[in-house]
Amino acid sequence: MSPRTRPKAGGSPVALRTRDIADLAITSGFPCISVLLPTKPSPRMTREDRSRLDDLVRDVEHTLAERGVMNRSALLDKLAEQVDRAGDQPTDLGLCIYVNRAVARSFRLPQSVTARAVVESTFATRPLIAALHRMPPHAVLLLHPTCAHLYASEDGGLRPVGRSEPFGSGRPIRVPGAGQPGAAEARTELMARFLRKVDRMLGDYRADHPSPLVLVGPPRLLEEFCSLSANLERLAGRVDDRDCATALDLALAGITSVEAYLRTRRDDALALLRQAESDRPTDVASGIEQCWRALGRRLPAMLLVEENFISPGTTAPGRGAPANSSGNASGDASGAGDVHDLVDDLMEQVILMGGQLALVADGDLANHDRIALVLRR
Structure with a gap:
């Protein structure tokens, strides 16, 4: 494809979120261009993958011309920009590019896809749906008595999205000494106040990013948090923080918990079907x-x-x-x-x-x- 002056259209390939599928579904109307490519994990797209991607783009050009699509140059400009950006970015096992007159989006997938270029009235979103069901975005809350860290899964790792601590108000916290009256009650109230603050942080995040949740921390503290939390929907599991000595351990604990949760969800779905058939x-x-x-x-x-x-x-x-x-x-x-x-x-x-x-x-x-x-x- 010859170089053109291209409008800004979307960003670099990103990790998938649940709402992305709905966003693509509501923008249907011919022509919707879907370019799907299996890729080799690399810090930058390999020369072989770029060559195969260019071949798919040529297939799109041919299809648009064959079907007599009007103003197809604007669509090809948007597609070319997505392709160029994807070519300069890291790759995982799969790449999906979606373009129509209203949309220009690209997604890296942690699973391979079948190479194809499709021009239809809707986008070919099955690879996205499959990716979400195999490993959906999830949140990990790492909880300690003196701090809490909230992470979002991204590209096989974790990205910090929130932090809370009892001493974060800017004012000193005074607690009676061990032998003074009311010391135990003060410590209990301080911890409860901290956990409620953590729960508000968790609720604010999950209101905009509903997803499975993994809790990591000392078992007794997690039990106390669960007893008061109002934001435990789709709780995928609890993990003892002693099993997470490194950041990699933390990320893997989240993935392992969500995988087990998804297996249970599939079993639950089949059980729901059997129950509905009966009742x-x-x-x-x-x-x-x-x-x-x-x-x-x-x-x-x-x-x-x-x-x-x-x-x-x-x-x-x-x-x-x-x-x-x-x-x-x-x-x-x-x-x-x-x-x-x-x-x-x-x-x-x-x-x-x-x-x-x-x-x-x-x-x-x-x-x-x-x-x-x-x-x-």
């Missing part, structure tokens, strides 16, 4: 077509999808009922090329409507044609 079978839809039709009538509680299930086809006006291009729901993608995936669309709609997603192992939903939707009561 309220009319609130369960199976197969891609039934799920789409049910979503047009009711609000979703949870969508369960086998990880590698796709269903190429198109969607009827109003996005209420699908038309499967192969005439079946086998999920065989061979020869589908850039034909639309109804499963991607369905997952995006469930997210936008406030439902939960659960990716399960292939075969777990064999009795449901690989996909099942549990509706709200």
Whole structure:
């Protein structure tokens, strides 16, 4: 692609956040360009990866020209800027670039993706959804009697996002001596005040960044914190701080806790499906077509999808009922090329409507044609 004077459009590739999928889902409309590339982890994109990325961009140029897209030069300018920025940045195992007239976004993924360039009416977000389900962003609260540190997971490590301590008010704290009246009560109240302050910090952060939470600290202190905290939704685990001698130990403890939490969540999702089938079978839809039709009538509680299930086809006006291009729901993608995936669309709609997603192992939903939707009561 020849050099151009390019407008500013988005930033360098970033780690994925949950709300990013919803942001992409609401900006649908042809043409949406998705460029997906498996990459080699490196401080800067390798020459081989850049060459393959340029090949995918040429595929996009060809598709836009073939379909007679008007004003495609502006789209290609935005795509070129994302590609150039990605080429100068560190890479992980996967790269996803999304561009349309309203959006220019790039994401590094900790998992590989299938190389492809897609021009459709919506973005190819399945790799993002899969990445979030394998290892979503999470928060780690490291708690000690005299300080608390809040971290957010980012690119396999942790980034500080908050700090609190009992002595942070600027005024000295006076506590009675050990033998004086009221000393024990004063110390108890001081600790309770500190923990409430930590909980406010945690609540403020999680209000804007809902995600799994891992607590690290002395077990008795964590127990005391949990007894008063109002912000323990999606608690993934507690870790004894004696097992975290280094910063790397802390980051790995967070990852290990979240992995165990996600395994439990998948089991819980399958249990929810079985319970709904038993107690309220009319609130369960199976197969891609039934799920789409049910979503047009009711609000979703949870969508369960086998990880590698796709269903190429198109969607009827109003996005209420699908038309499967192969005439079946086998999920065989061979020869589908850039034909639309109804499963991607369905997952995006469930997210936008406030439902939960659960990716399960292939075969777990064999009795449901690989996909099942549990509706709200």
